Structures are given as structure tokens and as C-alpha cells.
Amino acid sequence: MAPVSISLVLTAAASLVPLAAGSPIAAGDLLPKPVWTLTPTQTTQRFRGLAPVSASTAWVAGTNGTILRTEDGGATWISVGPSPSSSSSSSSSSPNTTSEEAPLEFRDVAAWSPTHAVALSIGEGTASRIYSTTDGGASWTLRFANADPAAFYDCLAFSETEPKHGMVMSDPVDGHFRLLETRDQGLSWQVVSSAESKMPAAREGESGFAASGTCLETKAGRWYLSGGGAAPFGRVFASADDGLTWDSVTETPIPATNASQGVFSVRFRDAAHGIVVGGDFQDPTRSTGTAGWSDDGGVTWSPSSEFPRGYRSGAAWVSGLCPSKGVVAAVAVGPTGSDFTLDGGKTWHGFDDGSFDAVECIGGRVCWASGEKGRVARLVF
Template sequence: MAKKNLLLTLLLLIIQLAHAQNFSVQELTSGTETNLRGLSVVNDNVIWVSGSNGKVGRSTNAGKNWKWMTINGFEKAEFRDIEAFGPNTAVVMASGEPAYMLKTTDAGETWKIVFHDDRKGMFLDAIDFFTPQYGIAVGDPVNGKIFFAETRDAGDSWKQIHADTVANRPDSGEAFFAASGTNIRYFRNRRFYLVSGGRKSRLFSHNGVRPMPITQGKESAGANSIAVFDRGNMKGSSHFVVVGGDYLQDTLSTGNCFYTKNGGKTWKAPKEPPQGYKSCVEFMDKNELITCGPTGVDISFNGGRTWQKISDQGFHVCRLARFGTAVYLAGSNGRIARLAFP
């Protein structure tokens, strides 16, 4: 029986490796002086990106052509996340102190400040929307409490949510990485899943706080991104995949990825982890996932149990189209790519 199981495992591995060879990463553009960490894919054709030097990019033809813009007055801003709702409307988030969010409804011709906070220590990490109307923003702890804000009017205004009503206070040295805009996922009825890093790395959610076994204990280590397979029911989701590692040791794969199918009660490490530190992970369907980082791109075909590397190109963020099947990636030096698959 043991030999039979071993042969079956090897056969499945060979099939997955052969399948992975059919996937590739096709570069669409590069060379713009910006470090891209924000990426929002509305559909297979409409893509928005954001990054350093106050840059925002937009394509409406699947990345064939790009319109680049520098938002006036924000030439030095770090736009770490962006959420778009069509070819003309997007909300962009500027990390740092002071923190800003801006919105455009005319394809980036003009931008309106919809959020501003200049308190000491203010640093926004990510935004996520359940619908074009309902969104959430998360930031590093201020006065010992996680910063949360929500919008119910498509990002036109934001209201802070008091941290004690949605999550426990973080520990000393625990914060959140503004690496890809995917450390928080927001769903109906204020359900959210948020992963932290630093000296402690945990899963925060509407259900409380749970520990995670991902590498941690240093300011450069911990969870960077969480992917949630949403079944679309009112009971919530239970299948999560979390990636991260230590960005100062980005070639190490130990403790960089874990998955759970019971909402974080227990976690399992992949038998074959993705290679190196990873800053973003995304479900493509129930079993297929993609993850990326500075050392390359990896794919899983079995819910995160095993991973295969498909590219050595480095990227910070990868996102599936909200309405469609296309997957895009973005990273340093204005590099944007599309996942090509059979």
C-alpha cells in the first residue's frame, strides 16, 4: 500500500509539473520610473497600477497600451494600493505620513482627496472593496490600536472604525506590510481577514485573532498577503493561503507559506513551498493559485499543498480580474506582465 501511495504521489507531481510548463509570464511593459505595488484588474482589458514617485498607470486594452500619470501635488507619494471600478473610476492610497486616499472619476484627468490623516505614526497599508460601494482600509497601529476605516459611498468618504469593535490590539512590534495591497480581504457584512507581520504574525478577522506558524520574530519577517477562497455564502470562508517570509533574506523558502481549510484553527505547510520570500498570493479558482515575489512567480494546482516555479522574473503583486479570467502582475521598474495559460 505504501508503494502504491508513493507511486500515486509521484504521478500527480509529474502531471502538475507538466501542467505548470504550459504557464508563462509575458511582460507587457517596463522602464517607467516607479516601483509598482498597487494593482487592480477590473476585467480582462481594464487594468490600473500605482507605485512610487506619485505614478498611476491605466490600460483599457489588456495592457497593449498604457497611460501614465503623475498626480499633481503627490510627485513623491508612495501609492501602495489602488482599487478600480471601471475605465474611469479608481481610488488610490498613499502610504506614509501624512496618509491620503484620492479618487478619480474621469480616467485620472483629475483627482479628489477623499481621505487625509496627518497624525504621527499614520501609515496606510492596504484597501479592499467588497463592492464598488463598500470598502475598507487598514493601517499600522496608532496609539496602540489597528487603524481601520470604511466607506459606504464608493470611496467618496471614509469613517474610522474603532479597533476595539473589530479586532484585538496588536502586540509590540506587530504591524502590517504595505507590500501588495493584499494583506486584507473584505467581504459582506463587515467580514474581513487581515494578516500581520513583524515580531509576531497573526490572523485578525471578524471572528477574533489566531496565531500563524509563518516565519516571524523580526521586523522584516511575517505574513505579507492572504488569499481567501470565497464560497459566496453567509457563513464565511475557511480556505486561506498565506505567504510572506523575510524580505531581507528573500531567497529563503522555509516558513514562507501556509494554508488552512478550517478558518485558521490549524495550519499546514506545503510539501513543496513556493521559492523564496513572497509578497502576494491570489486564488485563480478553487484549486489554482499564483504567488509572486522578488525572486519569481510560482503556481499551485492543489489549493496550496505544492508549488512549482514558472518564472524567475520578480514582481510585487498579482491579481485576478474581478470580472474575467485574466491574471496580471506588477513590480519594480514599472514592470507589468500577464499570466499566459492554456
């Protein structure tokens, strides 16, 4: 867990095209020109798991068991990942592990401070696991290891208002998306019964995407999960009662005619306004049908009038950007670049061509992004 020595990282600021005094806001009136500033992580691992805590503190989780943490805005990264032989909890669902096991493949991480985090590794069978740390990664405890060969866990999320309440989403098992739930901030996990939760049946071939940690979303006491791979369109499942029942599912405008297509990220800024992004990861430059928006809590979804410039695996809302002008901003990322919207997902504008998998924005209009070849970046609107 020695520090990774890197050069000084600069903070990027967005330049804004001024508005005429008193002019109404429109999609092109206020054009931030954000610039991602890469933070040299001194690694080539791929980071699909991303959890910023503040403008200065963030965690990333990725391939070959790699988890990094920074507390100085990316100027210094520390490697804090667990080994496959990390001790298990007393849960009977957590089998013993050995040092000969394959490296862990982390796809998601949640964090509340520089010391407290929960990380999800993915894979067939027992490769799907959940770890937690309360000492900044000096030690990790295995809290759950999947014992069902039919399950494949994709992403996790924790409630903003009830931080001890979290869920993890798996591809369908016995015809329904499977959920794990914790009520003690990741210390213990239980499978949620699809019958009790009234989870609608999955379509044949429908699954989630472990691409950015955002196939499961929670906002204002509501929960959402997304999928694809089953024609004709990717769908969003919803719970209006904090995850107790999931009796709502709606189609989005994002096509899902094969296993590589669908909704890769669903994000809500409040109980009403949401965006979805996705596309086809095997055809990453195809831009048609890569985003949609909702203003009724996901009851209906409309296609964007101007799409992101290709397949996008992750998206995040940017709060506080010129609220007096009614700007509703979000950022989307993918292997062919980044895009932003100022009108809640109706129109998207490209601003960077670098590859990223995940993006998260926090208070103070600060965004972080992570992806392949050790790429972790930061920008400030």
C-alpha cells in the same frame, strides 16, 4: 496624460500536460507552464498597487506619484496619476497641499472600470492619503489625508458583494491595528473604533506590510488582515460579520521574529479556503516557512509541504482552471520569482524567476503582475 508609446504586446498562454482520461487529480498531474508576458510601460517606477478590471483593462500605482492605465491588454499605457496639489474633498481630515510636497508613494489601488478608481499613498503623517477619480484619472479628489502621526496606512480592499463598502488598514495605533471604513465607494472615510470593533491587541512590534496591496482581504462577507514583525509567527485577524467586529486572531506557520518577517499577503477564494504567503524581505531567497493554507476560514493554518522558492509579497487565486478535476490554483510572486499551486496552497511549483511585487487574477483565468523597474506583465492559463 499623453499615451505612453510601446511596442505590441503578445498574450501568453499556458501549456498543459495532458491528463489520462478519468485519472484522479494530484499535485503533479496537471502542470500549467505559464509565461509572464511583460508589457513595456516605458517607466522605471515600482508598482506595488495593481487593479485589473478585465483581461484588457488594468490600473497600476507606484512610486513618485505614478499611476498608469491600460484598456488594450497592455499594448498602450496612459499616465493618469494625480499631483500632490490635487484638490481635497470637504472632509476636515484632508489638509491643504502644495506643489512643493514630496511625490506621492502609491502602494494600492482599487478599480471598477476604466474611469473609476481609488488609490492609496503611504508614508508618515499626511503622506498617507486616499484619492478617487471617476473620469479615468483626468482629475483626482483627495478623500482622506491622515492627521495622526502614529498611523501608517498599508493597503485597502473593497467588498465584492457590496462594492460601496471598503476598508483601509493602518499599522497599530494605541496598541491596535487601525481601520478606516467607507460606505460610499471611497467618497468619505471614518476611523473604526478598536473598542467597538473588538479588535484584539497587537503584539509589541507587530505591523502590516505595504508590499502588494493584499495585507487586507475580503471574501464572502468576511474580512481578514495580516501582519508580522512580532515573534513567534505572523498572525491573521478576522471578521465574520462584514467588518463590524474583529474578535478573532490566529497564528500562521510563517515566522515573524523580526520587523522584516511575517505574513505579507492573505487571500481567500471563499469563506473557508485561504492562503498566506510571506517570509523575510531582507532574506528573499530563504524558502522555509513562506506559505500556509486554511480550509476552515482561517481558524487554523497549516504550513505548505512544498514552499514557494523564497519570500513572496503577493498571491492570488486563479478561478476556473480545470474545475472538473478539482484543481484549486493560485499564484504567488516576489523579488526572486513566481510560483503556482494546484492544491489550494499545500504544494507550490516555481515557473518564473523575474521580480514582481503584486499579482491579481480575474475571470477567464487571466493574471496580471506588477513590480520594480516598471515591470507589468500578463498571462493566461
